[in-house]
Amino acid sequence: MTDSFPILGFDHLEFYVGNARQAASFYETFFKFTNTAYRGLETGSRKVASYVMEQGKIRLVLSTALNSDHPIARSVLKHGDHVAVIALQVPNVVDAYQHVTARGAISAERNSAGIAVIPPTLAEDESGLLHYAAIHAYGDVILKFVDRQDYRGVFAPQFQPRHSVQPGSYGVAPCANREAGLQTIDHLVGNVERGAMEHWVKFFADTMGFQLLVHFDDAAISTEYSALMSKVVQDGSGQIKLPINEPALGEGKSQIQEYLEYHQGPGVQHIAYSTHNIIETVTKLQQAGVEFLHVPTPYYKELEARIGKIDESIERLAELGILVDRDREGYLLQIFTQPVEDRPTLFFEIIQRHGAQSFGEGNFKALFEAIEREQALRGNL
Ligand code: FE2
Numbered sequence: 001m002t003d004s005f006p007i008l009g010f011d012h013l014e015f016y017v018g019n020a021r022q023a024a025s026f027y028e029t030f031f032k033f034t035n036t037a038y039r040g041l042e043t044g045s046r047k048v049a050s051y052v053m054e055q056g057k058i059r060l061v062l063s064t065a066l067n068s069d070h071p072i073a074r075s076v077l078k079h080g081d082h083v084a085v086i087a088l089q090v091p092n093v094v095d096a097y098q099h100v101t102a103r104g105a106i107s108a109e110r111n112s113a114g115i116a117v118i119p120p121t122l123a124e125d126e127s128g129l130l131h132y133a134a135i136h137a138y139g140d141v142i143l144k145f146v147d148r149q150d151y152r153g154v155f156a157p158q159f160q161p162r163h164s165v166q167p168g169s170y171g172v173a174p175c176a177n178r179e180a181g182l183q184t185i186d187h188l189v190g191n192v193e194r195g196a197m198e199h200w201v202k203f204f205a206d207t208m209g210f211q212l213l214v215h216f217d218d219a220a221i222s223t224e225y226s227a228l229m230s231k232v233v234q235d236g237s238g239q240i241k242l243p244i245n246e247p248a249l250g251e252g253k254s255q256i257q258e259y260l261e262y263h264q265g266p267g268v269q270h271i272a273y274s275t276h277n278i279i280e281t282v283t284k285l286q287q288a289g290v291e292f293l294h295v296p297t298p299y300y301k302e303l304e305a306r307i308g309k310i311d312e313s314i315e316r317l318a319e320l321g322i323l324v325d326r327d328r329e330g331y332l333l334q335i336f337t338q339p340v341e342d343r344p345t346l347f348f349e350i351i352q353r354h355g356a357q358s359f360g361e362g363n364f365k366a367l368f369e370a371i372e373r374e375q376a377l378r379g380n381l
Contacts, residue, residue: 127153330355
C-alpha cells in the first residue's frame with residue numbers, strides 16, 4: 001500500500017516565547033540542548049530573534065518578537081510561551097499543501113494571533129532552496145510542511161551557525177558532551193475543547209490520512225476529580241504520533257480544563273522525548289534541576305506484580321520516580337516534568353520503549369492523582 005501523504009519525520013517545533021535568549025539558556029541548562037543556529041538583528045532579521053536548539057534528532061526553534069506589534073508578541077500575550085508551529089518534513093511541499101487544502105484544511109484565514117497560513121513558498125540563499133508551506137491546526141497552532149532536500153544551510157535563510165560563541169557576542173554557549181540522551185520526538189499531545197476531539201481526529205484522518213491508533217474514554221482514565229478522553233492518530237510511516245485530549249466531566253476541574261483556561265484555548269500540552277537509557281537521562285536532568293512529578297511510594301510496591309520482570313532496577317526507578325507500563329508488545333518507562341511555564345500549561349515527558357507501542361495507560365490513574373495534587377496546590381481543583 002502506498003502512503004497517500006508521505007511524511008519523512010518531524011522537522012522542528014517552534015516555540016513563541018517572551019524572551020528567546022533566556023529560553024535558549026533554560027533549554028540548554030536544564031534539558032541539555034545545544035544552540036546550533038541564530039537569527040536576530042545581527043543577521044539581518046529585523047522583527048524576530050530565533051534560537052535553534054538541537055539534541056539527538058530533536059530540533060526546537062525558540063522565537064521572540066522584537067516589537068509588540070508582531071503576531072508572535074500577540075500570540076505570547078495570549079498563550080504565554082507555547083508551541084506555535086509543528087513542522088513536518090515532506091518530500092514535496094506543493095503536493096502536500098494541495099493535498100490537505102483540497103481535503104478541507106483551512107487555507108485562507110488568520111488565527112486569533114493574526115497569523116495567516118503560508119501558501120507554498122521558496123526561500124533561497126547561498127546555501128540553497130528551502131521549500132515550506134503552512135496550514136492551521138488546533139487552537140492557534142500552525143502545521144508547517146518543510147522540504148530541505150535542496151538546502152545545505154544551518155537551518156534557514158537569515159540563520160547563522162552558533163558552533164562557537166565569539167568574545168563579546170550574545171547568546172548561548174554550546175556545550176559539547178553535555179547532552180542528556182534525548183533522541184527523538186516520540187509523540188506530541190494536543191489539548192482541545194470539550195467536544196472538539198472528534199473534529200481534530202477527523203481533520204488529521206481526512207487531510208493527511210492519519211489513522212486512529214488508540215482510544216481511551218473517560219471511564220478508563222478518570223480519577224475521583226479529573227477525567228479526560230483521548231484519541232491517538234498516527235501518520236502512515238508511524239513516526240508522527242499525535243494524541244488529542246479533551247476534558248470530560250469529573251467531580252472537579254479536569255487537568256485539561258485547567259490547561260485550556262491558562263493557555264486560553266487549545267494547544268500543545270506535552271512533548272514526549274525518547275531516550276535509549278531513561279535512568280541515565282533522568283539522572284542527568286534531575287542533577288541539572290529539572291523538576292518531575294512525584295509518584296507515591298506504593299506505586300513501586302505493586303509494580304512487579306503488575307508489570308512482571310524488567311531489565312531495570314525497580315529501586316533505581318523508584319528513586320528517580322520513573323513509571324512503567326506494559327502492553328502486548330513489550331514495556332515502556334516514562335516520566336513527566338512539572339509544567340515548564342508559570343502558567344500550568346506545557347510540560348515534557350521522557351520515554352523509553354522496550355517494544356511497547358502504547359502511551360502508559362496503566363499509569364494514568366497514578367499519574368493523574370499526582371497531577372491533581374499539584375493542581376490542588378495551585379488552587380485549581
Ligand atoms: Fe505522553
